[in-house]
Amino acid sequence: MPTLAIIGAQWGDEGKGKITDYLAEDSDAVVRFQGGNNAGHTIVIGDNVFKLHLLPSGVLREGKLAIIGNGVVVNMDDMAEEIKQITDAGLSIDGLRISDRAHLIQNYHKKLDGAEEIYRGKNSVGTTKKGIGPTYQDKIARYGFRAGDILEPELVREKAEFILPMKKDLLKMMHAEECQCTVEKFEDKFKRWGETFGKYVCDTSVLINDMIDEGKNILFEGAQGAMLDIDHGTYPYVTSSSTVGGGICSGSGVAPNRIDNVVGCLKAYTTRVGEGPFVTELEGEAEEELQKKGGEFGVTTGRGRRCGWLDLVVAEHAARLCGFTHWAITKLDVLNDYDKIYVCTGYDVDGKVLKHFPASLSKLEKAKPIYKEFDGWDSWDDSEKIIKDGYDALPKNMRTYIEFIEEYTKIPASIISIGPKRSETIDRFGKWF
Incomplete structure (x- = not known):
């Protein structure tokens, strides 16, 4: 069973896009299994820079399937913009496949997302306001529209007549921007989506499992990172889906015994976007220096990322939850020319040393990092020679x-990454499939 997964080991932004693109070379399909367009991957190919949010990174590899699994929530109109970015560069998206069970983001989801953040006030969780959380809420509450609905537009009216009045009342209660949606507009929208994307929609669980049975190489691509998992992350400052290893199975429709290797993508330092505890976070000029050196600005939000030293308590937590068999360590070059570099190996909480990441926010707020110091290293002139x-x-x-x-x-x-380009990668493992 030639299957491989890649999952972020921190709070996202670990460089998964580049590593996925690198590993996709020998794959036959790349599968996204959770999240939505709140994620962001930057991939550099020659002189082209692609910023993807929803499409699997493997879509940039000609001749491969790029599969959006059932665990993903899909904004069809934003996906059309990503597709245009790719086709404008002369690449094809013929390999795109979308699960008929993937839930669809609607405009009222985005309005509710923003309104909920305002309503939370000082307790805001730093959402991207893309409608991700409200779409997953509707999925669990069984009010959702799914991609398969664009293949059966005659069923849309019945669902819209039930759901739209409820959403309009909820928006009014939340003092959100009024939704201008009507049943007729919904019908027109789903008809348009069906004409544009209908040919890509199918039962992707059957497709993936058939490919595995045929001996094809499948790469599963996680979004965000393990520390944003709805169950195991820094709740409530998390995303709305399962970002750990188990999410592969529920989000793509494959069994656990069909996953061979899991690569944990670990940035050589730590970053996170939005609110929530961050034990190794730097402050002032030290944080600004690392942020600038690493280009730490969100692909999706444009916000500057919070930056700090590498936290191995976090890495251990992610590894245990995800079953990592390998690390892909990224952005090591960002640490070039530091005199001293620090790694957190434990937390001091009221004099007690914690080696495992706690669920308690109050403990995390009091935690002081226990650091191990390392001598730094100089930068180099010739990456090609090192590679x-x-x-x-x-x-x-x-x-x-x-x-x-x-x-x-x-x-x-x-896997050791010492630069943003595909070529700036040292592969010590060899053959992945």
Whole structure:
């Protein structure tokens, strides 16, 4: 069963887009299994920079299927804009497939998302206001529209006549912008979506499992990161879907025993967007320096990301939940030219050392990082030579840093990324499929 998954090991923005694109070279299909267009991947191919939010990163690989699984929530109109970005660059999206069970984001979801954040006041969770949470709410409450509905437009009126009045009342109660939707507009919209996207909609669970049975190579692509998981993340400052290993199965319709290897994408330092605890967060000039060096500004929101040192308590938590078999360590080059670099190996909470990430926000707010200090390393002039010569050509202190991560987590660092380009990747594992 040649299957491989990649999941972010922190709060997202770990560089999964580049690593997925790299690993997709030998895959036959790339599958998104959760989240929506609140995620953001930047992929650099030659002189082209692609910023994807919903489409699987593998869509940029010609001749491969790019599958949006049932666990994803889909904004059809925003997806059309992403498709235009790709086709304008001369690439094809013939390989796109969308699960008929994937739920669809509506305009009222986005209005409710923004209104809920305002209503929360000081307790806001930092949503991207893309309508992700309200769409998942409707999925659980059984009020949702699914991609399969665009293939049966005659059923849309019945559902819209039931759902729209309820949503309009809810928007009014939340003092949100009024929804101008009508049943007729819904019918027209679903008809248009059917004409544009209907040919891509199918039962993707059957498709994926058939491909596995045929010996095809399947790459599962996670969005966000393990620390944003609805159950295991820094609740309530989390996303609305399962971002850990179990989400692969529920979000794509495959069984657990069909997943061979899981790569944890680990940024060489830590970032997060929005609210929530962040034990290793830097402040002032130190944070600004790391933010600037790493280009840490959100692909989806444009907001500056909060930055701090690498947190191995977080990495251990993610590894345990996701079953990582390998690390892909990214953005190591951002740490070039630091005199000293620090790694958190535990939390001091009222004099007690915690080695495992706690659920309690009050403990996290009081936690002080316990750091191990490392000597830094100098930058280099020729990335191509380092890539050609391999891992041993990396600066010695960088290798010491990597090897400490391996020793602490007991997981091999099989992929080393030292730049944003596809080519700036050292692959120590070899053949992934």
